[in-house]
Amino acid sequence: MAFAPERQSAPARDALDAIITRIGQVVLGKERQVRLALACLLARGHLLIEDLPGMGKTTLAQVLAQALGLQFKRIQFTSDLLPADILGVSIYQPDTKNFVFHPGPVFAQLVLADEINRATPKTQSALLEAMEERQVTSEGRTVKLPEPFFVIATQNPHHLIGTFPLPESQLDRFLLRIEMGYPDRAAERQLLKGRGGRESLAALTPVIRPEQLLALQQQVARVHAAEPLLDYIQNLIEATRKHGAFAEGLSPRAGLALLHAAQAWALLAGRDMVLPEDVQAVGAAVIAHRLQPAKDVAGGRDALVARLLESVPIP
Amino acid sequence: MNPAPDREAFYWLYLTAVCAVLPAVAQLPLWLVAAFSLSLGWRFASDHRGWRRPGRALRTLLLIAIVIAVYRQYGSVLGREPGVALLVGLLGLKFLEIRTLRDYLLSVFLFYLVLLGAYLQEQALWLGAWTLLTVSISLVAMIHVVQPRGLATRAKLKHAALLVAKALPLMLVAYLLFPRIQGTLWGLPADAHAGLTGLSEIMRPGSINSLSESTAPAFRVTFEGAMPPLRDLYWRSLVLTKTDGHSWSRPRAFAAADESFEGLGEPVRYTVTLESSNKPWMPVLDLPAEIPPEGRARNGYTLEFRMAMHERQTYTLNSYPRYRTPPLEPEERAANLQLPEETSPRVRALAERWRHESTEPLAVARAALAHFRQENFVYTLKPPLLGADPVDEFLFDTRRGFCEHYTAAFVTLMRAAGVPARIVNGYQGGEVNAAGNYLIVRQSDAHAWAEIWVPGDGWVRVDPTNAVAPERIEIGSDALRRLAERGVVPGSLAPAAVLKAIELSGLDRVFLHTRLYWDLANLSWYRWVVGYSKQRQERFLTGLGFGEISWEKLLTALGVGGLAILLAYLVWQWRPRPERDPVQAQYLRFCRKLARTGLVRAAHEGPLDFARRASGTRADLAPTIGDITRLYLKLRYGPGELSGERQVLKRAVAAFRV
Structure with missing residues (x-):
């Protein structure tokens, strides 16, 4: 960059540059989207990706989780999905005569809520509440969600039959909304040649640990x-x-x-x-x-x- | 808006009150000033010490007491002075009952009325300035009560000053265009002109002495062309011919209008602005060639107004410094030779002696002047009192006096020697105000001199004072006062030594200059502001090309002018504001320099984006652009104060060449 930083600690910069480079090896030709997703994560916000299937939404989520060393869960939203399927349930234990809470898939550091507009509003709002409050309340018990906690929701804006599009008030819960867009010609050629994409995910090792990510999040506020x-x-x-x-x-x-x-x-x-x-x-x-x-x-x-x-x- | 004025609001109101009442204090009775101050003090004590404020009954009693007291003082509650007094008294009481914002604002507005009351007394320049100050303070008071609390005093002052500044153009338009009322602005009541001094119709040796002490201006003169030397400036007001040995007065009858003379050489043209004197006299330079429309002729080539003048007057006319008057009529000759029966034999004998030496009037006059010079006569402003026969006592015993004594003695001697002679009363000389190139003639310049009738030449001016105290005529009355302060006897020093003796110290000179500039400001104020009459307004507007002026047209013009100012103000409000932040100002300067090469930054374009674009186009400038942009970003968007780097940026931008 021509007009470079003035007083930022070098380790942070190096770490961030490394993350972007690493993700860029998998998500080809989408540096802007990668940066935005990363910025959203660093600002402790949640991300909404709107695009057609097959554009690499899921890959982006997965690669983010992997590069940052975050625990990753994916929830495929369907019309019969219930809030408890996301948040978890309390189950009666006959031996201890107690209810024990079984955490749902939302208890992960990076949650991919795939096709969020296909679930009912009730289920949607369960997730959105958890996103906002960073905790889950079930049967009178409040359980904190892990830190860092980052939700990437995707929705398909074009095929609306049988879906429940998020209302404006709920959209506000997402810090950023991005579109993946088609890859450019060169990137697409690379994909066709078998480079990048989901296949290269397995080889990806984390660049930083979650504690470092928390430190970076604090640095954003400063x-x-x-x-x-x-x-x-x-x-x-x-x-x-x-x-x-x-x-x-x-x-x-x-x-x-x-x-x-x-x-x-x-x-x-x-x-x-x-x-x-x-x-x-x-x-x-x-x-x-x-x-x-x-x-x-x-x-x-x-x-x-x-x-x-x-x-x-x-x- | 605050529901009730707080303590600070009252501080501002006290200040407004004091400023508004101050110009009127001199004309208010002492008890009223005391009552007003006590009311303010009571209010203060009740706010700060918890004193009880008077209830409704007591307030009513006080109100009645004040009305009665004013009535007893003036014999009325109407009219200018009682009106202002009543207003001040009641406003004092108002302080005891101000509770709400409405009371407060009402008081402020009423103080404007008190302030206006001062204009009924005089319309001086200082009062105008004082009014602006008082209005500004009252504005601060009002700003304080209607603005949110916690506004800094400086902000309030600034706001008030801005309001006044915005009002000035409106004031100017209203002043120039508002239909003028013929006559005085408020139709001053008859008691407005008490206590003015001026020349008296009857001269008794000693009556001018009191005038000599007063440095109040009598009139001011602007000459068209060069100003004649001071010693030639004799301003005649009255010609006195009748005497009973003690006093001199004018003949009862009005002069015939055919009193004429032959002017020699070039006339002098000048404009006189006469202070109000309560007298009709119209001082003119010897001898007036014409009668201005507002005046009429009196005996001995003097002029006067048709009535006593209570206001400043301005008139322009021509005078001939050199002249020849026609032969005397027998009765006129008799009048100018008249002497009382009881004129002392010593005086008659002295005159007889001179007449025997020569019958030539001028030779007789020279003999008399030589007598004054040689016989140990002294010029003084504080002569001893004279008794039953003042001329005799003065000539042979006291030999101390000023112009009146010398002139009266001289004319008596001339008449006794058979030479027709008369006294002229007026002013001599004046003070040149170099700042405005005009002459100030003061009451202390009042003077008396003689005229003798010489066959062939007519009336010839002879100034006997000149023989005893040439400084009076050569340098002016001020020189005499300064000589007296230094203990120098007039006439005893050579002219150069006199000038040295009366030289002013540095501080006095500064004071004199200040005084002269102040006088110029005042003269301009009276000529252009107070004296802006209906006629002047018509002349001004005709000069602008408006032809016939009616008040309907004026009001229309006023409305249009007001609207134009309002529009101009709105345009001014919407003007592009100059950048106040010095860093941003430097950066904009940098952008302007780049814009000259065609690299224009869009309003929404970030500095970094712009720098990248500019460096792309002008690779030669890229390092400098990079440096300046980096510095700018750091200063404008970075954390911390970096005042040293501001200078670096400033120098870098100044050195930046495209």
């Missing part, structure tokens, strides 16, 4: 956000509130999400301070799924957000 940058974030949020193109403006929570994501992005770039570019880099991923285009406005959300980012000057 990335400096100066007054002019906070001005910029506020201007952006205000613009969504005044902009005619959106039905409603962004919430204060969205503002915090934008800041945290930008901090994580800055850390990934090896900086100890947030720049407007960081905000712009994560902007679409943070904002787009939280905004609803106004009724008579043409263009997709992403195009609208891009236009919004161009309309707000950097103070």
